[in-house]
Amino acid sequence: MANRLSSWRRAFASAAAAAAAAASSGCGVQSPLDPHSEPARKIATLWWWMLAAAAVVFIGALFLLVLSWRRRDTEGLPLLGTSERASTGLVVTFGIVIPLIALSVLFAVANLSVARDTDAPERGSTKLTIEVTAHQRFWEVRYPGSAAVTANEIHIPARTRVNVVVRSADVVHSFWAPELNRKVDAVPGHPNRMLLYADEPGRYRGDCAELCGVDHSHMGLAVYADPPSEFRSWLARQARPAAEPNTSAERAGQRVFLDSQCAGCHTIRGTEARGGIGPDLTHLQERDTLAALTLPTTRAKLSAWVRDPQRFKPGNRMPVLGLSAAQHRAVVDYLESLR
Secondary structure: OHHHHHHHHHHHHHHHHHHHHHHHHOOOOOOOOOOOOHHHHHHHHHHHHHHHHHHHHHHHHHHHHHHHHHOOOOOOEOOOEOOHHHHHHHHHHHHHHHHHHHHHHHHHHHHHHHHHHHOOOOOOOOOEEEEEEEEOOEEEEEOOOOOOEEEOEEEEEOOOOEEEEEEEOOOOEEEEOOOOOOOEEEEOOEOEEEEEOOOOOEEEEEEEOOOOOOOHHHOEEEEEEEOHHHHHHHHHHHHOOOOOOOOHHHHHHHHHHHHOOHHHHOEOOOOOOEOOOOOOOOOHHHOOEEOOOOEEOOHHHHHHHHHOHHHOOOOOOOOOOOOOHHHHHHHHHHHHOOO
């Protein structure tokens, strides 16, 4: 019982921290009714039609309920009188025929139009492929044909059809950037594909849409649609190994990083750090956020995260490192140099 209560407390703390993080990091919110691509517009249009159909059925049922209540002391129906055939016809019309027509039309539209336009892209119909692997607590992003690896922040060229291959490294997750397309499940051992397209440059918030553990509320992601030239420059920078430290403080921080648990969990390309448990940190400072959009990438938040990551993401795998004050400052100096 105590363990169950502890789990609920951690989940509540995680959700509260997520709400605060969304406000502090400036990542905004997402809405499937604010589409920025053709697939998302199809989904939003279908939703509005579903709402309209539901409203018609609901209003009809409500009308009949109100009518029956107001005439509860009067035999028969207005205009129809006490005819059993008319009463039966009314019930059949509003209870069966209208809902059946509405559901059939919506089913046809959803399957013949929306499902086709939001489905995985055909082979050869896209110009870029991205691999997104869901881990409990973060998203790993790779660009086949390039050494670039990043986390939680996906960059794509605007106005370009992108094939996204979604995988899971542990449990079932679900990738969802609602302003760009439908969600797609990340199932262990079964890659799924989806089309990612943005009409205009911008940043589009996304999340894991499948409960995947106690820290599920901190599985945020951001899709950055860059102008094509900026995307090519960004990808070239991400493909490079980490630059060598320039100052004595940064060099000291690198030594602490490589000699501690950090190197066993994280990768920094160009160094001996080859861990695969946590996100790749090679170009950490190119990202706007830390810990799957939980915190903005500022020195103060980075320092606080290294000192006590459980404070911001209860249940995440990063332990309290127990560094001295000098070691802590040095590691933060080094992490700030990873651009």
